[in-house]
Amino acid sequence: MIDLAVETEQMAGYACGHDVPTDAMYTSAEMVRLIPQLFEKIKHGEPGHEAWLKEAIECHFLGKPMPEYVAK
Numbered sequence: 756m757i758d759l760a761v762e763t764e765q766m767a768g769y770a771c772g773h774d775v776p777t778d779a780m781y782t783s784a785e786m787v788r789l790i791p792q793l794f795e796k797i798k799h800g801e802p803g804h805e806a807w808l809k810e811a812i813e814c815h816f817l818g819k820p821m822p823e824y825v826a827k
Contacts, residue, residue, distance in 0.1 A: 756787055756788070756790050756791055756816070757788070757791075759787050760784045760785075760787040760788040761784075763780055763781075763783055763784040763787065764780070764781065764784045766780060767780035767781050767784065790812075790816050793812055794808065794809045794812055803825070807822060807824050807825065810822045
């Protein structure tokens with residue numbers, strides 16, 4: 756996720772040099788940078804549920820299938 760945020764900011768810098776609007780690019784980079792913090796904000800439940808929740812968040816943002824819930 757951090758690499759994606761950095762690359763988005765780099766592209767915004769390039770676009771700015773060519774008079775292309777960049778506000779949305781910088782906003783997108785900041786939103787991507789916040790994704791890893793989401794789990795810490797909403798974690799709850801038993802350790803097995805927390806592990807599933809963390810994986811589910813990552814899968815959602817990476818476009819992967821949701822993991823099957825298994826309480827551990």
